[in-house]
Amino acid sequence: MHHFKFRRNNLFCENVKIKDLAEKYNTPLYIYSAKTILDHFSKIETAFSAIKPLICYSAKANSNLAILKLLVDRGAGLDIVSGGELYRAKKIKCSPGKVVYASVGKTEQEIAEAINYGIKMFNVESVDELKRINEIAGALRKKVSAAIRINPDIDPKTHKYITTAKLETKFGIDIITARDIFLNRKVYPHLNIAGIHLHIGSQITQSAPFIRAITKIKHFIKGLERKKVNLKYLNIGGGLGIVYDKEKPQTVKDFASRVLPLLKEIGLKVILEPGRFIVGNAGILVAKVIYIKDTPVKKFIIVDAGMNDLIRPSLYDAYHKIIPLEKPSAISHQLSAIKMVDVVGPICETADFLGKSRRINVKQGDCLAVLGAGAYGFSMSSNYNSRPRAAEVLVKNNKSYLIRKRETYRDLVKREEIC
Numbered sequence: 145m146h147h148f149k150f151r152r153n154n155l156f157c158e159n160v161k162i163k164d165l166a167e168k169y170n171t172p173l174y175i176y177s178a179k180t181i182l183d184h185f186s187k188i189e190t191a192f193s194a195i196k197p198l199i200c201y202s203a204k205a206n207s208n209l210a211i212l213k214l215l216v217d218r219g220a221g222l223d224i225v226s227g228g229e230l231y232r233a234k235k236i237k238c239s240p241g242k243v244v245y246a247s248v249g250k251t252e253q254e255i256a257e258a259i260n261y262g263i264k265m266f267n268v269e270s271v272d273e274l275k276r277i278n279e280i281a282g283a284l285r286k287k288v289s290a291a292i293r294i295n296p297d298i299d300p301k302t303h304k305y306i307t308t309a310k311l312e313t314k315f316g317i318d319i320i321t322a323r324d325i326f327l328n329r330k331v332y333p334h335l336n337i338a339g340i341h342l343h344i345g346s347q348i349t350q351s352a353p354f355i356r357a358i359t360k361i362k363h364f365i366k367g368l369e370r371k372k373v374n375l376k377y378l379n380i381g382g383g384l385g386i387v388y389d390k391e392k393p394q395t396v397k398d399f400a401s402r403v404l405p406l407l408k409e410i411g412l413k414v415i416l417e418p419g420r421f422i423v424g425n426a427g428i429l430v431a432k433v434i435y436i437k438d439t440p441v442k443k444f445i446i447v448d449a450g451m452n453d454l455i456r457p458s459l460y461d462a463y464h465k466i467i468p469l470e471k472p473s474a475i476s477h478q479l480s481a482i483k484m485v486d487v488v489g490p491i492c493e494t495a496d497f498l499g500k501s502r503r504i505n506v507k508q509g510d511c512l513a514v515l516g517a518g519a520y521g522f523s524m525s526s527n528y529n530s531r532p533r534a535a536e537v538l539v540k541n542n543k544s545y546l547i548r549k550r551e552t553y554r555d556l557v558k559r560e561e562i563c
């Protein structure tokens with residue numbers, strides 16, 4: 145469910161006409177719907193209401209302060225993966241007791257800052273890291289909570305770049321080593337190793353991989369209980385898939401009905417880390433057509449947004465629907481009569497495309513909306529080709545708010561020095 149809909153012939157975000165936003169704020173422009181974000185959060189909350197989990201929104205999906213604040217005010221915690229995201233969490237005054245921190249490469253400084261903020265727990269991804277957090281906690285005279293991120297060695301059946309639960313990936317700790325850690329918890333006197341963390345991948349459309357991973361963990365936890373090692377938390381991560389094209393992802397209600405029996409049987413306090421599910425379909429990227437280039441073999445629509453703005457098509461071969469802001473008239477709507485086009489950006493890379501082989505009929509100066517761009521869109525954007533990053537707008541209560549100003553050329557060079 146999202147709030148980007150046509151009214152008569154124009155695309156709207158909630159009650160706001162997108163074309164007006166494109167004119168007011170210029171393009172390329174990210175536009176998010178607060179209502180959609182909150183609806184998605186509520187859906188998760190409702191589906192899991194039987195166990196009242198802590199829902200930590202995964203900040204890396206879209207880390208704009210306004211979006212973090214919107215979710216935190218609604219009751220979410222945050223799942224962070226860097227000192228920069230910790231800084232954002234502090235900036236919006238997220239309760240430290242609702243912050244969990246994963247990443248295979250936390251530095252000493254990042255660890256100390258997170259301990260000083262008093263975060264709920266670290267999701268630890270190696271023995272080296274565990275030792276380091278223990279040392280830093282000792283030096284700071286703090287007792288720090290940690291969960292062990294377990295790599296369950298299952299295949300989540302998603303793109304290989306967003307698979308994190310196979311042993312050949314860098315994530316988590318294998319089950320044998322994890323067992324060792326729990327049985328020897330005493331060697332980490334400054335840690336309270338109280339939980340297990342799982343995050344098996346992203347854009348997972350079926351519940352089977354989750355069930356497989358959680359079932360593995362259930363046996364693991366039962367084994368520990370027999371050894372008198374009792375845990376408090378089970379964090380099952382994020383990864384819920386959304387509709388980009390013709391996927392038929394499980395609904396969160398289906399997902400919950402499948403995993404809830406297992407989670408109840410395990411009986412630990414559950415933490416969830418949804419990212420994409422909450423913001424993915426709550427955002428679009430609006431781009432303007434600069435040129436139309438019809439070559440003997442192919443037709444290109446060249447727009448003012450590129451892979452620096454939205455890298456998912458280039459990086460993951462991801463599909464995003466691309467539609468004009470205005471519905472084409474009935475005659476030109478004979479889509480089958482329209483030549484296939486590639487929608488590409490201005491960047492000097494062949495991989496710079498937003499969509500390939502689409503039937504879209506637009507002219508120079510028209511705007512296109514790239515749908516499903518709310519997650520891993522702006523947050524993965526860069527300044528490649530010295531392109532200022534796009535502006536971001538949040539539509540909330542039918543008003544639009546500029547939540548990130550477009551970067552300027554001055555911004556591009558402001559930290560550089562000529563010597």
Ligand SMILES: *Cc1c(COP(=O)(O)O)cnc(C)c1O
Pocket residue numbers: 202204205223225246343345346347381382383384417418419420421519
């Ligand atoms: C990226 C990430 C998530 C969120 O994943 P989505 O697929 O966006 O739900 C959750 N937990 C961890 C540890 C992550 O790295």
